[in-house]
Amino acid sequence: MITTAEQEELRRTVRALLERNPPARPAPDADPGYDETVWRLLAEQVGAFGLAVPEACGGAGGTALETHVVCEELGRTLTPVPYLGSAVLATEALLVCGAAEPLPGLADGSRVAAVAWAENGTWDPAAIRAHVEDGRLTGVKEHVLDGARADLFVVPARTRDGGLAVYLAEPSTPAVRVEPLATLDLTRPQARVTFDAAPVRLIGADGHRVLERLLAVAATAISAEQLGGGERCLEMTLDHVKTREQFGRPIGSFQAVRHRLADLYVLVESARSVSYDAAHALASGAPDLAVRAATAQAYCAEAFSAVAAETVQLHGGIGFTWEHEAHLYFKRAHSAAKLFGDAAWHRARLGPLVLGG
Structure with a gap:
């Protein structure tokens, strides 16, 4: 870093x-x-x-x-x-x-502005079916971050000829219906947004180029959140094992626990490396940004999920109760791992990206 x-x-x-x-x-x-x-x-x-x-x-x-x-x-x-x-x-x-x-x-x-992007549970541009006819947008967008508070929607949608373009839509019209979603992660509001012939304004004619850039930005940014969450989980766990005693001694003194903590440390520090590598690629306009961003999200998603799971385990009974924050990090880890494509999807993208296909 x-x-x-x-x-x-x-x-x-x-x-x-x-x-x-x-x-x-x-x-x-x-x-x-x-x-x-x-x-x-x-x-x-x-x-x-x-x-x-x-x-x-x-x-x-x-x-x-x-x-x-x-x-x-x-x-x-x-x-x-x-x-x-x-x-x-x-x-x-x-x-x-x-x-x-x-x-x-x-x-x-x-x-607040929100990007209304995902459809049918995926952020793959090929899955977009929302379409615009005569300046009117029709379609349903899912997992819209901050959708319920948005003053403006940025929406990728199909054009008349089947291409992709990006439009602006205002929520203050009966043609736009916003439904807050019940989510696993209570610290990140999401919404489903339905557009029923809603008036829109074209802002980007090359939707594929815009979404390629947005996917790299999203993957990089969420990897930073996952890094921060994993780092905090490790800190909480270290503090806990120093004071939680079993058989008259802190559980952090047991070799088996130390080995598990060492593994978590490696996961967090490796996540730091790949996450900031993607951030530097984004800041510098590196030609291999897509590869480095996909790598960051794939690795950091799984690293955070593993660290959060171990945090719950090593905290014992208190780890999965509402009295402790561990469960919130566990839920964030597993929810964030699905945002903007899961690790398997990003790894599948790496082959064509590396080979230039």
């Missing part, structure tokens, strides 16, 4: 803010929601939502490495704010399409 002094200062600032304002944990029967206080503080005090937005549009004009740092810190704390969906994915989509008008509102955190 190579970061600048400014990026490390950003990390310290975000971490300190999150430590001072720990997110309220959801109750068993709660619906996924947002931490409005942290959302406001990240926007007003840190400018986190505008890191990727050009200065001319009210942002900081940063790189993918700055947003990567923030994603990692939010993943450590499972803080529910519309960052990945709005500040990363939707912002990138608007930038790639050259649609600058909504960016100032996204940069200051006052507005």
Whole structure:
């Protein structure tokens, strides 16, 4: 991992803010929601939502490495704010399409945009069936991050000739129906969005190019969250085994436990390497970005899932109760592993990507 002094200062600032304002944990029967206080503080005090937005549009004009740092810190704390969906994915989509008008509102955190992309449980562009006829969009989009709070939807859809293009849609019309979803991960709201001949505006004629870029950005950003979550799980587990006693001694003194912890450490540090490798590729415009991003998501998804599972196991009975946070990380790990394509799908992509097919 190579970061600048400014990026490390950003990390310290975000971490300190999150430590001072720990997110309220959801109750068993709660619906996924947002931490409005942290959302406001990240926007007003840190400018986190505008890191990727050009200065001319009210942002900081940063790189993918700055947003990567923030994603990692939010993943450590499972803080529910519309960052990945709005500040990363939707912002990138608007930038790639050259649609600058909504960016100032996204940069200051006052507005939320959502990319309505997945259909039939997959983010594969080939699966998209939503279509536009005469400026009207019809179709159903699933797993829309921050969809219930979105002021604007960025939607890839089929054109009349079967190609892919990217459109903007406003939710404030009866032709757009937003349904919040009950999800495994209560710290990340999702929605199903139905478009019934909804009026849209074309912003990107080459939808394949836009989605190729978005997939790399999504894979890279979620790997940062997975890294942060895995790192926090390891820290919690280390703290626990130092104080939890069995047979009159801390369980962390047993060789078998030490071996398991060493394996977790290797998983977390390896995840750090591949995640930041993808972030550097994204920031530098590397030609093999797609390969490095797919590798990062495939590895980090499985690493986080393994670390979270061991965290529950090594915490014993308390690990799977609502009194401890371990179960929240376990649920985030398994939910995030499915976002933007699972590890098997990304590994399957690597062959054609490496071979140039």
